[in-house]
Amino acid sequence: MALASQDGPAIETRGLTRVFQSRKGFLFRERTRTEALKGVDLTVERGAIFGLLGPNGAGKTTFTKILSTLLLPTDGTALVLGHDVTKETEWLRPRMGLVLGGERGLYNRISGRDNLRYFADLYGVPLAERERRIREVLERVDLLDAADRRVEEYSRGMKQKLHLARGILHRPEILFLDEPTIGLDPKSARETRKLIRSLVSDGVTIFLTTHYMFEAEELCPKLAILSKGRIVARDTVDNLRALIGGDRTIEVEDYGFEDRELAVLRGLPGVSKIVTEEFGPMLRLTLRIRTGETTVDGVRRSLPGHPELAVRERRTSLEDVYLDLVDEEVR
Amino acid sequence: MSGAVADGYTGRRSTYASLRLAFLLFMADPQWLIPSMIAPVIFGLVSFELFRGYGHYYLTYAILGAGMMSMWGQTLYGSGWATGQDREFGTLEPTIQAPTPYLYVVLGRVLWNVVSGLLGGLIVYLVVVAAAGSPPALPDPLAFVVLFLFVMLTLAAVGVVFAAFYVYTRYAGFIQNVGEFAFYVGTGCMFPVVLLPFWTNPIALVFPPTWALDALRYASIPGYVGFSWGFWPDIAGAIGTTAAYLLLAGSVFHRVERHVLEEGNLDHY
Ligand SMILES: Nc1ncnc2c1ncn2[C@@H]1O[C@H](COP(=O)(O)OP(=O)(O)O)[C@@H](O)[C@H]1O
Numbered sequence: 093m094a095l096a097s098q099d100g101p102a103i104e105t106r107g108l109t110r111v112f113q114s115r116k117g118f119l120f121r122e123r124t125r126t127e128a129l130k131g132v133d134l135t136v137e138r139g140a141i142f143g144l145l146g147p148n149g150a151g152k153t154t155f156t157k158i159l160s161t162l163l164l165p166t167d168g169t170a171l172v173l174g175h176d177v178t179k180e181t182e183w184l185r186p187r188m189g190l191v192l193g194g195e196r197g198l199y200n201r202i203s204g205r206d207n208l209r210y211f212a213d214l215y216g217v218p219l220a221e222r223e224r225r226i227r228e229v230l231e232r233v234d235l236l237d238a239a240d241r242r243v244e245e246y247s248r249g250m251k252q253k254l255h256l257a258r259g260i261l262h263r264p265e266i267l268f269l270d271e272p273t274i275g276l277d278p279k280s281a282r283e284t285r286k287l288i289r290s291l292v293s294d295g296v297t298i299f300l301t302t303h304y305m306f307e308a309e310e311l312c313p314k315l316a317i318l319s320k321g322r323i324v325a326r327d328t329v330d331n332l333r334a335l336i337g338g339d340r341t342i343e344v345e346d347y348g349f350e351d352r353e354l355a356v357l358r359g360l361p362g363v364s365k366i367v368t369e370e371f372g373p374m375l376r377l378t379l380r381i382r383t384g385e386t387t388v389d390g391v392r393r394s395l396p397g398h399p400e401l402a403v404r405e406r407r408t409s410l411e412d413v414y415l416d417l418v419d420e421e422v423r
Numbered sequence: 424m425s426g427a428v429a430d431g432y433t434g435r436r437s438t439y440a441s442l443r444l445a446f447l448l449f450m451a452d453p454q455w456l457i458p459s460m461i462a463p464v465i466f467g468l469v470s471f472e473l474f475r476g477y478g479h480y481y482l483t484y485a486i487l488g489a490g491m492m493s494m495w496g497q498t499l500y501g502s503g504w505a506t507g508q509d510r511e512f513g514t515l516e517p518t519i520q521a522p523t524p525y526l527y528v529v530l531g532r533v534l535w536n537v538v539s540g541l542l543g544g545l546i547v548y549l550v551v552v553a554a555a556g557s558p559p560a561l562p563d564p565l566a567f568v569v570l571f572l573f574v575m576l577t578l579a580a581v582g583v584v585f586a587a588f589y590v591y592t593r594y595a596g597f598i599q600n601v602g603e604f605a606f607y608v609g610t611g612c613m614f615p616v617v618l619l620p621f622w623t624n625p626i627a628l629v630f631p632p633t634w635a636l637d638a639l640r641y642a643s644i645p646g647y648v649g650f651s652w653g654f655w656p657d658i659a660g661a662i663g664t665t666a667a668y669l670l671l672a673g674s675v676f677h678r679v680e681r682h683v684l685e686e687g688n689l690d691h692y
């Protein structure tokens with residue numbers, strides 16, 4: 093780590109706040125005000141992968157963009173590698189990589205290799221090393237064979253790999269990945285996660301956002317949970333798992349439930365929370381049971397008139413803890 | 424991890440990278456053939472018909488009129504438009520996030536547009552000459568070519584400033600479309616400005632190409648009556664306004680970037 097800059101945390105934010113004032117309409121403007129971040133205090137150590145977990149709209153992208161110098165905070169401070177993201181952009185930008193991912197963000201009509209060449213120049217990758225470096229990252233993301241094809245011919249997963257290749261091309265000290273597997277099929281998502289894991293060994297700090305608990309669990313030893321612009325938990329995965337404690341979980345599925353029936357379930361002994369999810373025509377209720385003797389049979393008995401009812405008990409998972417913390421339904 | 428920021432970006436390298444990208448995107452997209460190849464042919468023919476019979480130097484008028492029409496589109500419109508495309512592609516964010524100031528990216532594109540604008544000018548020249556069956560009577564062909572390039576550079580300066588608007592807002596295209604026709608006429612692209620109502624002149628003088636074009640007409644059309652101050656003041660005016668535009672661009676870009684980071688609209692399109 094010859095050029096790595098001092099010690100100290102990779103990321104440090106204090107009271108980070110961001111308000112969006114958006115205007116609708118061109119002539120007759122209607123203002124809406126969204127507080128995307130409401131005073132976020134977060135410290136992330138160097139090395140390893142840190143996960144920021146949160147449902148859609150929690151403020152993950154907003155947070156990532158502020159840290160990567162693409163957005164200014166309304167209030168509060170943010171230091172990355174010890175440098176202020178609003179003032180020291182010249183120092184920071186060459187040392188950061190950013191992967192926003194998605195279908196956009198690439199020049200589709202030219203080849204993957206030409207995309208990388210362009211950004212290598214803008215990032216000041218040493219000219220003498222450029223072609224070798226490009227080949228290296230293409231190999232790494234397994235795109236070498238497709239390198240000279242137009243990006244518009246790439247699958248969604250290949251585009252994501254190209255995004256990643258661009259993110260690491262200039263060997264950043266810190267890499268921001270905003271929902272790197274969103275919209276990918278399971279196989280590409282798995283490959284992408286594998287690739288992300290392999291990057292840690294380079295000593296680069298990775299800051300990753302996701303709305304999948306299992307992804308955070310798989311990739312990030314430490315994580316924070318963001319909900320409605322606030323950090324609601326900041327811990328290791330192991331400690332979060334301890335929050336499960338002795339909780340049990342019972343799932344109930346059918347085509348629909350009446351409010352009266354939900355009230356009955358809520359009244360069962362020890363039921364601390366019910367999460368409702370829709371699956372096409374089906375409705376699934378997930379019951380968290382803290383204490384008490386409520387069993388699968390007990391639940392079944394309190395829901396008469398449901399001949400198709402499916403009830404089962406399963407292990408309480410981190411996903412359940414997560415849903416508790418963000419206190420929201422995830423569909 | 425070693426080698427971070429080893430030699431850094433340089434303005435020249437970034438400008439060239441942007442020029443190269445503009446070329447690659449041009450080659451990859453056949454729709455460009457319309458403004459760059461077909462429009463000059465049409466402009467040339469229309470202009471030839473329009474100026475036919477306007478004295479001994481009508482061919483020069485026709486060439487300058489059509490040449491400016493097509494180059495205006497290429498140089499100015501193209502520069503701003505490419506930034507609008509960056510918004511649309513979602514490439515504006517990664518580009519702004521890279522350490523290179525966006526101004527260099529714009530410069531590269533403007534240079535490319537100068538090159539392709541010159542191609543348009545050449546096409547116009549060939550079309551008009553073919554239609555007339557003879558080349559225009561030019562008192563000093565070398566001065567003509569040099570001043571032609573000079574006009575291109577003044578256009579490029581305007582293009583750089585325009586590109587800033589495209590970074591600033593996704594409505595820039597709309598604004599430019601509305602303004603474009605006024606600019607065509609106002610800057611004397613098509614007709615000499617002095618033929619327009621007097622009140623339009625002060626507006627036109629804000630644009631560097633107005634001055635440069637007037638100088639070009641003085642140099643290539645004997646007996647031309649343009650701005651009463653004549654050739655050399657035209658040149659001085661062109662240089663002065665161009666310098667002002669470039670200075671403006673330098674400071675505007677910095678402020679525009681700050682503004683869009685505050686607004687958070689870089690990904691809007
Ligand atoms: N440019 C913007 N203008 C207005 N509102 C925005 C903008 N970007 C994000 N928001 C709002 O801020 C909130 C957080 O958004 P975001 O950071 O994208 O969340 P996430 O990435 O966690 O899904 C949302 O309510 C979103 O609608």
Ligand SMILES: [Mg+2]
Pocket residue numbers: 152153154270271
């Ligand atoms: Mg997001």
